[in-house]
Amino acid sequence: MAGNTGFIFGNALVITIDSERRVIADGAVAVIGDTIVGVGKTDQIRTDFPDLPVHDYSHHIISPGLIDTHVHLSQAMFRALGERNASSDSFHDWLYRLVLPMEGTMTPEDGAASASLCILEMLKSGTTSFLESMTSSNHGFDGIAQVCVDSGIRAALGKVVMDVPPAYRDRVGWPLSAWFEPDQGIAETLAAHKQWNGAANGRIQVWFGCRTADESANPELYRRVAAEARDRDMHLTIHHSELESDNEYARSQGYRSHMDYGYQLGLLGPRSVLTHCTAADSEDIALLASTGTSVANCPANNATVAWGPTRVVEMLEAGVNVALGCDGTASDANMDLLRDLRVLCQVARTRGKSRNSLRAETALEMATIHGARALGIADQVGSLEVGKKADLITIDTDVPHLSPIWNPVASLVFAAQGSDVHTVVIDGKIVVKAREILTMDEAAIIADVKRRMPDIRQRADVPAATPRWRTL
CATH class of the missing domain: 2.30.40.10 (Urease, subunit C, domain 1)
Known part of the structure; x- marks a missing residue:
């Protein structure tokens, strides 16, 4: 050849x-x-x-090629780490006491190493395109983008933006190294977009990667980001309607649901990919359909963390573009989208109590052409x-x-x-x-990650990072 x-x-x-x-x-x-x-x-x-x-x-x-519409590149370094923290069902415990401290201690070199490992795994298991949800500033956007270019993969890189008040940050123990001012996040995203969007023969996109619109966040951030995305023809992705607690928060603010809240903030639309949506009801699904919003369903991750299934069948029947994602290896433990195809069907059929709830053909469409639509590139790939x-x-x-x-x-x-x-x-x-x-040094990547692991564990100093059973 x-x-x-x-x-x-x-x-x-x-x-x-x-x-x-x-x-x-x-x-x-x-x-x-x-x-x-x-x-x-x-x-x-x-x-x-x-x-x-x-x-x-x-x-x-x-x-x-398969298209993964929800990826956390940084979590490749923390494979199955969430199981050690499983004594608590609290998502906030998992986030603030485990994931953010680990991610916060990572350097740009660590970020590139973790991205290399994740992309290596995705490529070898058939994923040719992916959407990274929130590249953190301390992980080094430029280094990660270069890994994508050199590896040959097709990537949409969401750059993290947030507006979390310092008082909330300090109350929950949000590590300073993983916390960023809103102006910084938006400016860095726009700079990354200018430098990298369209690179490598159009293989690289740069998106806004918003943190969840929950009690930690200033809603004005989302209105601002939505306007920036609209004016610059950019895309955005966000974890949304993940849990019933999101609905409870939105209702406390006077909205019918978290989806309604997101709609009022400008987060829904054809250039948006909302992840999980396990708490979305029938009215929310109608709103997703009417706005042309795509959903990234992560069935294996959601089953692992016991969030319950997304109403995938109802969404598809309503005309929502539902794609597939592995999420991050801190919970889902691997980036094999082929494996998640059968998990997708099994979860949907269990919920619908019918073998015909979700057919194999629909599952493969979700991992290919639906993913391409979500990334805005269905005219280029997906079939x-x-x-x-x-x-x-x-x-x-x-x-x-x-x-x-x-x-x-x-x-x-x-x-x-x-x-x-x-x-x-x-x-x-x-x-x-x-x-x-052919495009990456597999042995060197694995050796590099193994070499970095002890240093990250020591810097993060997270008790949950140790095995549950005593290791001799």
């Missing part, structure tokens, strides 16, 4: 997610430069593009169609748990796992081949 200037992946089962939702047996995808130029039967594609080298992907499924960017993955089905293939979509959703991903192509460039990452 010398030069990656053009190639055909052939002899595969191709799941297109195109407008006809074609699944092509003995199918092929032809790529020239960064663009898909042909999708169809292998013999026809070879005839149409006789000068392109053909690479045999027999016993593979070819799918659009395998002529003229779109060549973002695709191949799944090696020559393994026991994927044999035999009766229904390739169902097999991908319910049986595949990240380690089955063989090849990853982004923007026409091969970044993973034969399960080997």
